[in-house]
Amino acid sequence: MRNITYAEAIKEAMVQEIKADENVFILGEDIGIYGGAFGVTNGMEEELGGDKVMSTPISEIAITGVAVGSALTGMRPILELQFSDFITCAMDQIVNQAAKLRYMNGGKGSIPIVIRTPAGSGAGFAAQHSQSLEAWLAHIPGLKVVQPATPYDAKGLFKAALDDNNPVIFFEHKLLYGIKGEVPEESYSIPLGKADIKREGTDVTIIATSIMVHRALQAAEELAKEGISAEIIDPRTLVPLDIETIVESVKKTSRAVVVYEAVQRGGYGAEIASLINESEAFDYLDAPVTRLGGKAVPIPYNVNLEKRAVPQVEDIIKAVKSTLEPIQV
Incomplete structure (x- = not known):
């Protein structure tokens, strides 16, 4: 099977569905x-036309309003917000x-919108363009909320x-756009609400989302050298x-x-x-469940501070080893 990037997989899915x-x-x-x-939509306007790929003014609330209105009239809009931080402008x-109109109208009418948006840190975009919300x-x-971690998952999800006939928030991590993976050329679907066992x-079970799936897999490789066998679960969808x-x-x-990656508090x-x-898993636990999230700070611009703000491979290894230590009574 061919290998394409995460960005190419998303673009291909959009082109095929349009x-x-x-x-x-x-x-x-x-x-x-x-x-x-x-660059995810590179070449799409030329291929599909300006009525299918519509560049808009810089107003997130206006863009989202157009999408909601068009969905109510039977269209199925894909909405791209340049950075997930800008969701705050269209809350x-x-x-x-979007989230309530179907309910408030007694199920009459649906809101089939996909809001695509780049999330997460690691690209040096600082506090207002690097959050995980x-x-x-x-x-x-x-x-509904989706966080694909691989090119294959991105296209299918x-x-x-x-x-889906409900609004879906589709978070794409900035650092994943360039990673490659096997992706079928034909259209295919991965059901929302189905996790994947990545390893x-x-x-110990490591439940990781988005880019943390890849860091958890790296951590598992290092832990295996010490005889520790980690299972990696990627929920793929949060809702x-x-x-x-x-x-x-x-x-x-x-x-x-x-x-x-998001701030641990309230994550x-x-x-x-x-x-x-x-x-029922509670009765099987030999240690409390450990949470490992980002620090409660705005994402710094400085590359070294930025790394310190969110979990890295070594932090995952440390958390796993701490969970495996005997509980002191």
């Missing part, structure tokens, strides 16, 4: 000739309109998101969440570490940890 369904189109800032902030349209959106009833293990796969893994390993990892504790 060609397959006359109601699908994409809108956003600079997505035409410029190709978007990270009223996303949280009070997925917990905000996962908290809102009516929204995007198709599922676009086929099997016996001693809906496949808690069953996570619970079965924790029952097998008896230990769990939840790793995410989605706390939700996963709570669900583990409330499940």
Whole structure:
């Protein structure tokens, strides 16, 4: 199977779906000739036309409002926000309109919107362009939240998101755009709410999201050299969440570490940890569930400080070893 980048996989999914369904189109800032902030839509306007790839003024609330209105009339818009931080500019349209209109209208009308947006740190974009805000959106009833970690998952989950009749927030990590992986040429769908076991293990379960999946896999390689077998679970979607796969893994390993880039305080990892504790896996735990998230600071511009603000491979290794230490009574 051919290898393409994460960005190419998302672009291919969009092109295929726009060609397959006359109601699908994409809108956003600079997505035409410029190709978007990270080049994901490069060449799409030339291939598909300006009525399918629509560059918009710089107004997130206006862009989102257009998407909500067009969805209500039967269209299936894809909305690109240049940085996930800019979701804050469109919170009223996303949280009070897109997420609630179907419910408030008694199920009459649907809001099939996919909001694509680059998230996370590591690219030197500093405090206002490097946040991980997925917990905000996962908290809102009516929204679905997706965090693909690989090119294969990105293409398949995007198709599922676009086929869904509810608004879906599709977080794409900036540092993942260039990674390559095997991706089929044909269109395919990965169901929302189905986790993936990225690596099997016996001693500890690491539940990791987005770029932390790759850091967890690197950590697992290092831990294996010391005889520690780590199982890596990628939820892939936060809403809906496949808690069953996570619970079965924790029952097998008896230990769990939840790793995410967002600020640890109030992060989605706390939700996963709570669900583990409330499940039958609790009786199998040999140690408390460990959370490992980012520090409660704005993301710094300085490259060294930026790395210190979010979990790195060595932090995951340390957290796993701490979880494996005997509990002092």
